[in-house]
Amino acid sequence: MKSTVNAKDVAKLAGVSQSSVSRVFFDGAKVTEKTRQKVLAAAEELGYRPNEYARSLITNSSKIIGLVMKGVQNPFYPQVLKQFTTSFKKHGYSVLFVHTNNDEIQSEDIETLLNYNVAGVIITDASMSMNVAEAFQVNHIPLVFFNRKLTSSHFHSVCCNNLNASREIAEYLAESGTGPMVYISGNEDTSTSREREQGFAEVLAQRGIAYKKYSSDFSYNGGYETAQKILSDGAVPSAVFAANDIMALGVMDAFRKQGIKIPEQVKVIGFDNIEMASWPAYELTTWEQPIEKMVDETVNYLLGEISEYTGQAQAVEVEGSFVERKTT
Amino acid sequence: MKSTVNAKDVAKLAGVSQSSVSRVFFDGAKVTEKTRQKVLAAAEELGYRPNEYARSLITNSSKIIGLVMKGVQNPFYPQVLKQFTTSFKKHGYSVLFVHTNNDEIQSEDIETLLNYNVAGVIITDASMSMNVAEAFQVNHIPLVFFNRKLTSSHFHSVCCNNLNASREIAEYLAESGTGPMVYISGNEDTSTSREREQGFAEVLAQRGIAYKKYSSDFSYNGGYETAQKILSDGAVPSAVFAANDIMALGVMDAFRKQGIKIPEQVKVIGFDNIEMASWPAYELTTWEQPIEKMVDETVNYLLGEISEYTGQAQAVEVEGSFVERKTT
DNA sequence: TTCTATTTTGAATACGTATGCAAGAAAAAG
């Protein structure tokens, strides 16, 4: 016995046609103020609410944004999720949350998004094969890679300016020491990981400073274990730049466990500026990703493409900022 | 130009009726193996996918679960979110994520859930006024409070057995010391906070041990500031029991900043067993909430009520377990 | 007031699917 009060019921009570009821609840349709009042009164009395499914069926569009996410362990992403949902809510859109375990999005998940004919898709963290991404293009569903880029850049992406960021980080480190350094990458196939290394490497090469690269996985444990490996490999580096904060925290804990002083013996820098980076236990120097700006950029692009599909794609880069704390 | 291949197209290609196509894709309908193959082949060729909105419209039901969440800052909840989405995915349901800022859920958010005629609703963290909750009952939409209880228990809830847990914690602490202790509550109006205090207080009273209660807000900063207040109030307590882990971490950092040794001078215990509790920087003794069991319990209840609505509500309690680390 | 231009309304239809019903096909029984 679901409450099944529909537009026709309201129409009858208000003494108008179903069409008029529809027009009252559809933004951008013309109705006299008088009928609007009558309809709203009747709707209120009956507790009427337009059926979203009937709407989507007839308009062949939806008010749902698909948000695909992998790394909920990394506090950066819940933050992103929160921003997106609140921002989209303001614009009348709801968020269908899709969690994927694998790096590459499952076709099963894509099916879901297509079944619901989502108005737009955001992919954070995870990656996606070309032909799958094309399925969205074919259906004119706008798609944004958030904090990731696909190698072939036929797709829209919104990232922090990783190159600039890692250059600045390298220059900052180079000023206070020239000993060999370490870069800890996340999963190697991610654009963020590559770009952050690239800028870092560039500057260090210019300055004639050596660095060694360790491969990890963007997780706390990954950082922790990598730090252990660094130590067992030989001398303590002058600085460690981890591709994200949560790895940096792992690195710090591992170093400290061995009695190594930060920043006296080794400087540590992360990336993201997650909340925990500011905790007294860590006070991590890092690079702040401007989540709000990135989210705004993404939302605006999606809303634009939703209202009029152009298919134009661009790699948007937002500037972040250096946050100096006590690990450097 | 959305790909608008529908059941009729498939039917034509397969040489059957639209009804047969529908039957093939509708679980529980009878079709000959021969026609099933014909239909599947045609569907594959055309890239057919049933329109979820048309389905929901005709069946007056949906495959969407509404998940309402407030505290994405607390790592416990992203974990919960992940478990729910993966579990529901297995059962063919998708998750509509709703983020609410206020403690009490906005009627605006409820509207969203009702508009999408969600199959079920899960409310974590946040609270909800009675008459709003009743809106779901009226519409026969099953509702679960996860890790929360409403005072009037006409509603289903799934929690960890907070009373037993806090009793055990109190007994554990009582065995190794009888000095005055501290309980740090989260937001006072939450059932979790109250229950955890209740069990704790009960046992300490039996043993004749005093404790003082501080009121906080389930956040890291809240824990940090409360610890500062504790210190400025006088002597260091023999133990601090924080109503969740993230506050406990804040407490630890604040104590350490003042040079207070944990556990030598003061023991600290949290609740939840979030990932960070096991990090070497903290090694927090805590109580593990069995997320998986709690999620399973919730999912099973919801699926049951979805297939056949009974409206029966119950306060389900799942047993957790003590996790001893190095802060006690 | 009368005629024209404009705006608002209602009737009818379409969206893509599930399902009751009757007819047809197949299987089982005789």
Add this chain to the structure above:
DNA sequence: CTTTTTCTTGCATACGTATTCAAAATAGAA
């Protein structure tokens, strides 16, 4: 082979809304 029973299929309809088109109402001009 005929009759009865069971299964499968197709036809037609309904779900609740947006939208086209013509009719009606209103506003504006003369």
